[in-house]
Amino acid sequence: MATSLSQVFRDTHLQPKHIIPLDFDTVRELPDSHAWIQTDDFSCAYQIRMNELPTTIPVIDLQAPNVVELMGNACRRWGMFQVTNHDVPSSLVDEVVEHARRLFALPAEQKLKALRSPSGATGYGVARISPFFSKLMWHEGFTIMGSAGEHAKQLWPHHYEDFCDVMDNYQKKMKSLAYKILLLLLKSLGVDEEDQQLLCSSSASLYQSESALQLNSYPTCPNPNRAVGLAPHTDSLLLTILHQNDINGLQIFQEGIGWTPVPPVPGALIVNIGDLMHIISNARFPTVYHRVIPNETRHRFSIACFYGPRLILSLHHCPSFRSLVFDL
Numbered sequence: 565m566a567t568s569l570s571q572v573f574r575d576t577h578l579q580p581k582h583i584i585p586l587d588f589d590t591v592r593e594l595p596d597s598h599a600w601i602q603t604d605d606f607s608c609a610y611q612i613r614m615n616e617l618p619t620t621i622p623v624i625d626l627q628a629p630n631v632v633e634l635m636g637n638a639c640r641r642w643g644m645f646q647v648t649n650h651d652v653p654s655s656l657v658d659e660v661v662e663h664a665r666r667l668f669a670l671p672a673e674q675k676l677k678a679l680r681s682p683s684g685a686t687g688y689g690v691a692r693i694s695p696f697f698s699k700l701m702w703h704e705g706f707t708i709m710g711s712a713g714e715h716a717k718q719l720w721p722h723h724y725e726d727f728c729d730v731m732d733n734y735q736k737k738m739k740s741l742a743y744k745i746l747l748l749l750l751k752s753l754g755v756d757e758e759d760q761q762l763l764c765s766s767s768a769s770l771y772q773s774e775s776a777l778q779l780n781s782y783p784t785c786p787n788p789n790r791a792v793g794l795a796p797h798t799d800s801l802l803l804t805i806l807h808q809n810d811i812n813g814l815q816i817f818q819e820g821i822g823w824t825p826v827p828p829v830p831g832a833l834i835v836n837i838g839d840l841m842h843i844i845s846n847a848r849f850p851t852v853y854h855r856v857i858p859n860e861t862r863h864r865f866s867i868a869c870f871y872g873p874r875l876i877l878s879l880h881h882c883p884s885f886r887s888l889v890f891d892l
């Protein structure tokens with residue numbers, strides 16, 4: 565019998581564990597719900613082939629005269645690069661991380677006041693891809709689209725303004741950086757002025773793109789060898805701009821090599837190609853399959869900014885689109 569997407573969504577009941585993170589402060593051992601089966605695929609190329617370390621993703625100076633060529637090459641080969649000289653003040657990045665640290669340090673019952681609703685896209689919760697996996701991730705996140713006000717008030721009824729201002733400023737900086745990078749990438753693909761106009765006026769309207777901000781927290785983990793911070797996935801939009809603190813954990817999958825670490829470079833931001841950019845580039849840029857492994861002694865934080873066409877981002881709120889992307 566034929567069924568509509570919205571019907572599928574109505575029939576899909578998210579279980580609480582697919583929204584509510586574990587209260588990490590209360591556990592001393594890895595619970596079975598979070599213990600992933602160890603397979604060969606699980607281990608990292610870095611650990612199994614210490615003698616033949618794969619070269620890692622390029623670090624590109626945004627002001628370099630040949631930046632178009634450098635970015636084009638990096639995206640064709642890796643779908644990813646790190647960017648320096650990007651004009652995002654390190655003081656602003658530090659402030660965002662400090663606010664994230666403060667948010668995730670709140671008691672669980674306080675964080676749950678800003679819990680993402682089952683049909684919503686913003687607020688506190690586990691990664692949206694969680695229902696795809698039988699085990700749970702060693703991770704908690706907080707998603708912001710536009711103003712963070714609504715959820716920040718639930719967390720700090722009297723002192724939420726500073727949090728909102730910092731998140732607003734960071735989103736503005738990220739949007740303008742993502743736009744700059746998008747233009748450079750289109751140029752590297754040979755998109756001429758006329759085609760740029762076309763993309764501009766089409767329903768995809770790339771030039772009116774918006775962003776969503778995701779604060780990620782990976783608490784210290786009693787058994788990181790069997791836990792997964794963020795399960796293997798690709799990001800769905802055009803570009804992701806990521807700040808990771810100084811703790812390893814992010815890995816990308818390379819055909820024929822395996823899982824390869826992306827080491828933190830102080831001051832650099834990671835840029836990775838998402839599914840939409842992969843499509844727009846006619847598959848010349850690969851979308852990056854990546855994951856995060858937690859750490860035994862240090863709490864890892866990252867700040868991801870997802871940049872994509874306004875229409876598609878607003879559809880992330882819409883149940884039938886969500887069921888298409890996340891539930892099928």
Ligand SMILES: C=C1C[C@]23C[C@@]1(O)CC[C@H]2[C@@]12CCC[C@@](C)(C(=O)O1)[C@H]2[C@@H]3C(=O)O
Nearest residue numbers: 691692693707776778797799800801870880
């Ligand atoms: C705009 C978005 C991208 C994202 C889904 C979301 O609506 C907000 C959270 C984002 C995130 C972060 C963790 C990995 C990911 C796959 C997920 O489950 O939620 C991405 C989503 C994405 O790239 O589609």
Ligand SMILES: O=C(O)CCC(=O)C(=O)O
Nearest residue numbers: 778780808814856866868
């Ligand atoms: O924490 C990281 O390094 C990666 C986060 C990520 O992949 C995401 O938010 O989509």
Ligand SMILES: [Fe+2]
Nearest residue numbers: 797798799854
């Ligand atoms: Fe990701």
